[in-house]
Amino acid sequence: MNAPLPTLAAADVAQRRAEVVAALGTVLPAHALLWRNEDTVPYECDGLSAYREQPLLVVLPETESQVAAVLRCCHELKVPVVARGAGTGLSGGALPHRLGVTLSLARFNRIVQLDRLARTATVQCGVRNLAISEAAAPLGLYYAPDPSSQIACSIGGNVAENSGGVHCLKYGLTLHNVLKVRGFTVEGEAVEFGSEALDAAGLDLLALVVGSEGMLAVITEVVVRLIPKPLTARCIMASFDDIGKAGDAVAQVIASGIIPAGLEMMDKPMTAAVEGFVNAGYDLSAEAILLCESDGTPEEVDEEIRRMLDVLTGCGATRLEVSRDEAQRLKFWSGRKNAFPASGRISPDYMCMDSTIPRKRLADMLRAIRRMEVEYGLRCANVFHAGDGNLHPLILFDANDPDQLRRCERFGADILETSVAMGGTITGEHGVGVEKLSSMCVQFSPEEREQMFAVKRAFDLGELLNPGKVIPLLQRCAEYGRMHVRRGLLPFAELPRF
Amino acid sequence: MHEPALQSLVDRVQEARAGHGSLNIVGGDSKRFYGGERSGESLDMRALSGISSYEPSELVVTARAGTRLAELEAALAECHQHLPFEPPRFGPGGTVGGMVAAGLSGPSRAAAGGVRDHVLGATLLSGKGEVLRFGGQVMKNVAGYDVSRVLAGSMGVLGAICDVSLKVLPLPAATATLRFEMEQAAALQQLNEWAGRPLPINASAWWSGMLVLRLCGAAAAVRAACTALGGERIDEPLAGGFWNGLRDHGDEFFVTARAAFDAGATLWRLALPQTAAPLPLAGEQLIEWGGAQRWLCSSAPAARVRDATAAAGGHATAFMGHERGGGVFAPLKSPLDRIHRELKRAFDPDGVFNNGRLYPGLCP
Numbered sequence: 001m002n003a004p005l006p007t008l009a010a011a012d013v014a015q016r017r018a019e020v021v022a023a024l025g026t027v028l029p030a031h032a033l034l035w036r037n038e039d040t041v042p043y044e045c046d047g048l049s050a051y052r053e054q055p056l057l058v059v060l061p062e063t064e065s066q067v068a069a070v071l072r073c074c075h076e077l078k079v080p081v082v083a084r085g086a087g088t089g090l091s092g093g094a095l096p097h098r099l100g101v102t103l104s105l106a107r108f109n110r111i112v113q114l115d116r117l118a119r120t121a122t123v124q125c126g127v128r129n130l131a132i133s134e135a136a137a138p139l140g141l142y143y144a145p146d147p148s149s150q151i152a153c154s155i156g157g158n159v160a161e162n163s164g165g166v167h168c169l170k171y172g173l174t175l176h177n178v179l180k181v182r183g184f185t186v187e188g189e190a191v192e193f194g195s196e197a198l199d200a201a202g203l204d205l206l207a208l209v210v211g212s213e214g215m216l217a218v219i220t221e222v223v224v225r226l227i228p229k230p231l232t233a234r235c236i237m238a239s240f241d242d243i244g245k246a247g248d249a250v251a252q253v254i255a256s257g258i259i260p261a262g263l264e265m266m267d268k269p270m271t272a273a274v275e276g277f278v279n280a281g282y283d284l285s286a287e288a289i290l291l292c293e294s295d296g297t298p299e300e301v302d303e304e305i306r307r308m309l310d311v312l313t314g315c316g317a318t319r320l321e322v323s324r325d326e327a328q329r330l331k332f333w334s335g336r337k338n339a340f341p342a343s344g345r346i347s348p349d350y351m352c353m354d355s356t357i358p359r360k361r362l363a364d365m366l367r368a369i370r371r372m373e374v375e376y377g378l379r380c381a382n383v384f385h386a387g388d389g390n391l392h393p394l395i396l397f398d399a400n401d402p403d404q405l406r407r408c409e410r411f412g413a414d415i416l417e418t419s420v421a422m423g424g425t426i427t428g429e430h431g432v433g434v435e436k437l438s439s440m441c442v443q444f445s446p447e448e449r450e451q452m453f454a455v456k457r458a459f460d461l462g463e464l465l466n467p468g469k470v471i472p473l474l475q476r477c478a479e480y481g482r483m484h485v486r487r488g489l490l491p492f493a494e495l496p497r498f
Numbered sequence: 499m500h501e502p503a504l505q506s507l508v509d510r511v512q513e514a515r516a517g518h519g520s521l522n523i524v525g526g527d528s529k530r531f532y533g534g535e536r537s538g539e540s541l542d543m544r545a546l547s548g549i550s551s552y553e554p555s556e557l558v559v560t561a562r563a564g565t566r567l568a569e570l571e572a573a574l575a576e577c578h579q580h581l582p583f584e585p586p587r588f589g590p591g592g593t594v595g596g597m598v599a600a601g602l603s604g605p606s607r608a609a610a611g612g613v614r615d616h617v618l619g620a621t622l623l624s625g626k627g628e629v630l631r632f633g634g635q636v637m638k639n640v641a642g643y644d645v646s647r648v649l650a651g652s653m654g655v656l657g658a659i660c661d662v663s664l665k666v667l668p669l670p671a672a673t674a675t676l677r678f679e680m681e682q683a684a685a686l687q688q689l690n691e692w693a694g695r696p697l698p699i700n701a702s703a704w705w706s707g708m709l710v711l712r713l714c715g716a717a718a719a720v721r722a723a724c725t726a727l728g729g730e731r732i733d734e735p736l737a738g739g740f741w742n743g744l745r746d747h748g749d750e751f752f753v754t755a756r757a758a759f760d761a762g763a764t765l766w767r768l769a770l771p772q773t774a775a776p777l778p779l780a781g782e783q784l785i786e787w788g789g790a791q792r793w794l795c796s797s798a799p800a801a802r803v804r805d806a807t808a809a810a811g812g813h814a815t816a817f818m819g820h821e822r823g824g825g826v827f828a829p830l831k832s833p834l835d836r837i838h839r840e841l842k843r844a845f846d847p848d849g850v851f852n853n854g855r856l857y858p859g860l861c862p
Contacts, residue, residue, distance in 0.1 A: 117690045118773040141694065162640050169637060175647070176615050189833045197769035198607060198790045199651070201813040201828035202838055202856065204614050207647035211640050228696040255555035257578060257668035297696065299718030356636040358556050388637035428638035436641070443641055447628045451845070455643050458840035470642060 008099070016099060017056050020079055024059060024101070027069035034058040043102050046087040046094040047149075051434055055082065055096035062107045064190075064220050071218065072188035074101055080467050081186070083214040085126060085157030088149045090352070091433030093160065093213045093469060100467075105156055108220055111135050119226045120179060120196065125156025125219050129163075132224060141226035144171035147429070148337055155222050162211030164429040166262045166336075169387040170295075171227070173429075175210040183219035186460040191217060208455070213431055214466040216459040230295035233261060234305055235329045238312045239286035239319035243267060246288035247363030249315035250386045253292065254359065256311050258304055262293035263387030264336050267366060270343075270381040270394075271335070277342035280335035283319050288366075290317075290386065291332055339383040340394070347379075347396035351412050355419035356390045356428035368418055369393055376411040378404065390428035391419070417442060432470045440470070441477030449474075500629060503545040504660060510541055511627040511658075514850045521850055523654040525564060526591025529600050531818050533653050534826045535854040543595050546660055549573055551635070558618060558635050560663040563595025570594055574666055582610035582667045587746050595659045601651025604745035605701035605712070608693075608772070608787040610667075614650035621660040622649065625846025635663045654852035655860060656845040670700070670714035672721070675737035676729035678709045682776045682785070685709040689788045690773050697723045703744055704785040705751055712741060744786065751784045755795035759819035766794040766803055770812035777806050793817075800824055827856060 008016075021035050034040055035057035044052045056079070061067045074081050080100030087094055096102045108124035111131070115121075116139045121132050129150040133142040146165035147153055153163070158174045159181055171177070180194035194206035209216055240246035246265060253260060266274070266289045271282040282289055290312070294304040305322060312320060323329035335342075343350045357365055362384060369380050379396045393415055397408040416426050416439050426432075426439040440449065452471045456463060499505055514521050520538030530536075544564035552559040554577040561570050567587060574580050584604025585597045598620070603612040619633030622645070633639055633646035649659055680688065685704040692699055698715035711727070713720045724731065732740070743749035755765045768777070772789035781796025796803065800816065807814040813828035820826070830838060835857075842849075842860045849861035 115773070116694065117687075118771060119690075119694055139694070162644070164638050172611070172615065173638065175644075176611055185833050185837075187833075191833050191837075195769070195812065196771040197812040198612065198787060199601075199769050201815075202830050202834065203656075203841065204601070204648050204651055205834070205837065207614055207644055207650075211644050216643075228694055231696055251555040254557060257671065259667065296716065297719050297722055299722055300716040303716050303718045356634075356638050358553075358558070358636060360553060360556060385638070390636075390638045423634070424636055425634045425639040425641045427641050428636070429640060431640050432642065440641060445630075448630045448632065448642075451624065451628070451630055451645070452642050454844035455645065455841065458844045459837060461840075 013056070013099070020074075020077060020101065021057060023073050023077060024057070024070060027073055028059060028061060028066055032060045032062065032066070034060070040102075043084065043087075043096060043104070046084070046089045046092060048090050048092040048095075048433065048435055051092045051095050053096045053098055055102040056099050058102045058104055060104045060107055064184075067103070067218060067220055068184050068188040068190065070101070070103060070188075071184050071186060075187050075462070075464065078462060078464065080464050081218070082466050083156075083160070083218045085154035085160070086128065086152050088153045089157060089161060089431060089433065090354075091427070091431040091435040093431050093433035093466070095434050095469075097467065103218065105154070105220065108156070112221065114139065116141070118196070120223050121226055122221065122223050123155055124221055125159070126154050129153050129155055129158055136226050137229070139226070140229055142229050143224050144177055144227055145174050155224065156219050159210055159219055159222055160212065160214045161429070161431045164385070164390070166264060166385060168385070169263065170259050170261050175207060177225050178206070178210060178222060179225055180223040181206065181209060181219045182221040183217045185217055186462070186465050193217075194223075196223060213433065213470050215456055215470060216465065218465070230261075232298050232301050233293060233295035233329060234301050235262070235323045235332045236290075236292040236305060236308055236312065237282075237321045237332050238290045238292065238317040239283040240288045240290070240316065241286065241318050242316075243288045243366045244363040245316045246290055247366070249290060249312055249317065250362060251360055252311050252315050253308055254387075256307060258307060258311075260292050260304075260308065260387060261295040262291065263385075264291040265289070265362070265382075265384040265386035266336065266339070267382040269379060270339055270383055273346045273381055274335035274338055274342040277345060278334045278338050280331050282335055286318065291336060293329075336383065339381075339392070343381055343394045343396065348398040348400070349396075351395045351397070351408055353391060353393045353395070353412055353415050354427045354430040355416055355424055356388065357419050357422045357424035359386065359389045361422045361424075362386060362389065365391065365418065365422065369415065372411055372414055376407040378407055378411055380411070385428070388428070389424065434469055437470070437472040437476055440472045446474060504623075504629065507541065507543075507546070507623055507658065507660075508627050508629065511623060511625065511850055514539075515625070515627065515848050518848070519850070520853050523595075523599070523658045523852055525593030525596035526566065526589060528587070528589035528592035529596055532600060533855045534858060537854055541658060543593065543658060550661060554579055556635075557637075557666055558663055559666050560635060560661060561594045562661045563593060563659045565594045567592045567594055567597055575669075578669050579666045580669050581616065581664065583607060583612050583616055584610075584745050585613065594662060598650050598659055598662050599652060599654045605703065605741055605786055608702075608790055609700045612650070614647045616665045617647050617650050617662060618665055619663040620646035620649050622657045622845075623660050624657040625848060625850040629660065633663065637665065653855040655842055655856045657851055672715065672717040673734070674713045674720050674724050675732040675734075675740070676711045676713070676724065676727055677732055678711070678729045679707060680704070680709045681707060682783070685785070686773070686776065686789045692727070693772070693788055697726070699723075701741060702786065702788050705783070710740065712737070751782065751793065751795075755782070755793070756819065758795055762797045763795050764797070764800070764816055764820040765818040766796065767815040767817040768792040768794055768803075768807045768812055769815070770807065770810055774810040774812065777810060779803060779806055804828060825858065830857070
């Protein structure tokens with residue numbers, strides 16, 4: 001993906017496949033090895049279906065010693081290894097390598113231990129994010145990071161991407177909620193990063209491994225921190241007749257000393273799109289809607305909701321509604337959580353951006369996007385994790401019109417460039433993968449990118465783990481990345497996305 | 499060319515590289531007692547000073563490495579915000595760069611997270627003399643490897659931190675301190691039980707039969723927790739002094755420990771799982787972080803302290819009062835030792851920076 005692979009004749013690929021199948025056949029049972037065309041096709045993409053590549057073969061090990069053996073074998077044969085969790089990623093991080101092995105960790109789906117007193121869960125990497133909280137619920141505990149694909153995405157994938165969710169501002173990202181990971185180096189040597197204490201000896205390698213998109217090690221087991229479930233949660237839905245006022249209100253809530261459990265913004269085109277989809281009761285006349293959530297003890301929540309209502313009123317909210325009960329709170333969120341599929345209903349295609357900007361620039365960014373809509377002749381609907389400045393503008397277009405596709409790509413590039421210029425970043429939570437390789441060139445200098453390559457080589461000298469992802473080569477640095485969804489057909493369309 | 503203060507640091511690195519010399523990064527020199535042997539010429543970071551940007555509503559502050567920690571904390575306090583991890587201040591001159599490089603956090607660590615959890619971005623002067631920026635000034639950022647967070651606790655071995663962006667938080671609306679009489683094993687059990695309930699416990703300390711708790715949060719939540727927990731309420735000025743004493747090591751426990759150094763004692767910092775049972779080691783212990791950080795003042799042989807801590811799932815650091823030659827941080831096993839050496843080589847191929855401050859033999 002990064003650099004073009006040398007052209008190889010089909011016969012050469014077949015020969016290489018036979019060689020690797022023979023070698024791995026000595027360390028894996030036959031049913032754990034997929035190499036026939038019809039068996040490997042399902043692995044050709046992850047949640048970002050615009051990029052597809054068929055792997056040389058797929059392995060589905062069932063034990064850690066099999067993972068170690070696969071890695072040793074591939075290292076010896078110099079075969080690239082692409083680790084894969086649930087395959088729900090949105091940046092092509094699990095895109096296969098044509099001459100590489102896709103290492104599926106789907107069978108590592110066991111919750112090893114829940115420790116009530118220590119408030120930890122030891123889980124295999126293929127355990128689904130939501131399954132951890134479900135298992136911990138009887139203990140009054142849960143796992144805080146909640147990417148919206150949490151019913152399907154795996155904890156191993158969350159570690160690889162440093163996944164977020166809507167509660168990050170108060171409860172942190174994956175990194176802040178993981179104590180230790182266990183796995184293997186590219187050579188197949190067992191390794192642990194972090195510890196069940198709050199720190200480990202030496203450099204904080206856990207911080208480096210979390211978010212490394214499968215390029216530094218293969219993770220098989222994760223120890224996560226569980227926290228007590230808040231006794232209650234309530235949500236305010238606030239309408240604004242001006243996006244500038246809504247942006248200011250976000251800053252004012254934070255400036256007043258409140259850290260809301262969730263703080264989300266939707267603009268008018270987005271509320272119109274989702275209201276037709278879920279009937280959440282959104283104010284369709286508002287230029288922007290904010291969802292502000294508070295959680296904690298009932299007394300604490302009452303106090304915080306009251307303070308937030310004061311701030312929002314002072315910022316010129318035109319309508320305020322506080323959820324009466326859990327059913328209504330979930331209804332407020334239902335529209336927000338269905339923003340992506342709803343966009344797929346109103347446009348043949350859409351491209352989702354994932355940049356982050358300083359909060360104070362939210363209104364500037366929305367105004368800039370309005371100007372870009374005119375400039376590029378395309379519509380854009382916006383959902384923001386306003387509390388942490390993470391934007392998901394969805395550019396609506398029809399890919400069957402080559403001119404629209406071209407304009408859409410320029411529109412997306414313009415948003416990312418504007419985000420970096422505003423002091424932000426090209427990706428807040430979806431990862432770089434293959435999708436945003438080009439955008440990395442905007443954010444990092446050649447020396448910084450070379451330093452990242454050097455970090456990779458410190459773990460993986462031969463660059464065999466998920467090669468070609470995350471860090472662009474010099475010759476790549478010419479264009480900008482995008483997420484391109486064909487015909488509104490987001491893979492796993494049934495999953496909420498945000 | 500960079501601005502003059504930074505350029506002169508870059509020039510020093512290039513000179514050191516060319517002359518096979520080495521540099522020892524220094525800020526306020528308030529933590530000179532901490533870490534492994536120092537060698538090389540001093541590289542004073544204090545010329546890089548000042549808060550570059552701070553907007554309270556962003557919850558982000560960016561400060562240059564040589565900025566005094568006291569200056570940063572005063573600027574935050576003016577806007578009713580703070581560094582939630584309460585970095586220790588071992589002297590008035592401590593700097594922001596030193597705070598990050600040492601990676602030490604104070605009493606609130608278990609509840610609020612540590613230094614590395616609050617680092618959002620940093621500029622690093624690498625051993626190649628390159629000025630590199632990683633991370634950023636925003637809460638969510640997954641563009642590339644998170645190099646900036648690795649700098650927290652790196653003891654300067656990867657390079658000199660030039661500036662750092664940190665997440666800050668509002669000061670808590672209400673605070674209360676409670677005291678209970680309790681033996682060590684009971685206190686550890688109780689702390690872990692409480693931590694599993696939605697209580698606003700922000701810090702804890704146990705020493706010599708006495709458990710002290712700090713609650714922080716919304717006034718209603720703190721009030722409700724005081725009622726639920728019982729114990730003896732300690733008045734604010736006294737309580738504030740106690741927590742600062744713990745944070746900055748001015749507390750009686752640490753004063754007594756330092757007095758015991760001449761008699762051969764070492765102050766150990768034991769990082770343990772919060773639920774680890776009391777360790778069978780001779781010497782006084784003060785327990786923080788709900789059981790995850792235990793200070794031990796002991797004359798026991800280093801190997802015995804390290805083995806007992808490792809057996810309980812943790813690691814021991816010879817924090818103060820020891821012979822540095824024996825190694826300060828818990829030794830690493832393969833493959834972590836190899837990865838450390840390779841990372842050192844990746845950032846500082848000629849071994850310019852802080853050789854020996856983390857592990858002897860890290861340098862190529």
